[in-house]
Amino acid sequence: MIIQGKQIYLKENLSEENYPLLLMWLTDLEIIGYVYFAKRMAEFKTVEDVKNFLAEEKDEIFWEIYTKDNKFIGYTSLCDFNRKEQCEFSVFILDKNYWSKGMGLEATRLILKYAFSDLGMKTVILETSEFHQGAIKMYEKAGFKKVKIIPNDRTVFHDGKWVLSGSIIMDINKEDYLFTSKK
Numbered sequence: 001m002i003i004q005g006k007q008i009y010l011k012e013n014l015s016e017e018n019y020p021l022l023l024m025w026l027t028d029l030e031i032i033g034y035v036y037f038a039k040r041m042a043e044f045k046t047v048e049d050v051k052n053f054l055a056e057e058k059d060e061i062f063w064e065i066y067t068k069d070n071k072f073i074g075y076t077s078l079c080d081f082n083r084k085e086q087c088e089f090s091v092f093i094l095d096k097n098y099w100s101k102g103m104g105l106e107a108t109r110l111i112l113k114y115a116f117s118d119l120g121m122k123t124v125i126l127e128t129s130e131f132h133q134g135a136i137k138m139y140e141k142a143g144f145k146k147v148k149i150i151p152n153d154r155t156v157f158h159d160g161k162w163v164l165s166g167s168i169i170m171d172i173n174k175e176d177y178l179f180t181s182k183k
Contacts, residue, residue: 003063003114005106010063010076014054018064018072019047025074025094026050032092033157034129036167042157065093065107073098076111078119086123087115100134108142109181116174125171131158136168143180144170 003010014022025031026041035041037053044050054062060079066072073095080088089111093104115121126144128135136146148169156165172180 003110005110007068007101008073008103008106008110009066009068010107010110011066012061012063014062014064014075015072019050021072022050022075022094023047025092029157031094031096034132034135034165035156036127036129036154038157039155039162063107063111065091065103067098067103071095073103074107076107078111078115078124084119085121086125087119087121089115089124089126104135105138105142108138112142112172112177113181116177121174123171123173124177125169127167127169129154129156129158130166130168131156131163136170139170143172143176145172145176147171 001012023044023046027044029038029042032038032041041053044053057079059081060077062075062077064072065074065076074093076091078087078089091104091107091111093099112124115124126139128139130149146168150167150169152164153167154165155162158165
């Protein structure tokens with residue numbers, strides 16, 4: 001399945017040919033420093049390490065993110081389906097050349113539409129580091145709201161060193177999504 005956007009499109013599943021890029025990107029601290037599992041990911045040595053890590057979440061649906069000229073730049077996913085009413089969302093623009101160009105926001109909006117319209121979700125949640133301000137602003141622009149802060153629950157790579165960070169839990173419900181998507 002392919003979901004078309006204006007600047008990007010999403011292609012369901014992860015393609016074998018993209019795992020070497022994933023290995024390179026998922027071990028780059030500038031890219032993954034704020035991710036909950038950053039320390040673990042930074043230790044990946046092989047494509048198999050990446051595959052095994054991504055396979056740990058049994059019900060996860062992955063979507064590769066491509067530019068309109070067919071360049072793979074990252075992925076998004078949905079997982080932790082709670083009684084088919086709620087799921088968890090993540091998005092990673094892994095190619096730094098595409099940061100701050102609206103690709104993450106567009107991927108977020110496309111996957112939210114899929115979650116609410118096709119999967120019938122009532123709520124989509126996410127979790128990010130309190131230090132990841134660019135992501136938080138983008139999530140808020142997509143309609144997510146902060147619902148909880150978990151203090152000092154992760155170690156992240158921030159300002160060139162490993163530091164303790166809290167997690168920001170955010171969510172968006174179907175009604176808020178429908179309102180935000182009309183803007």
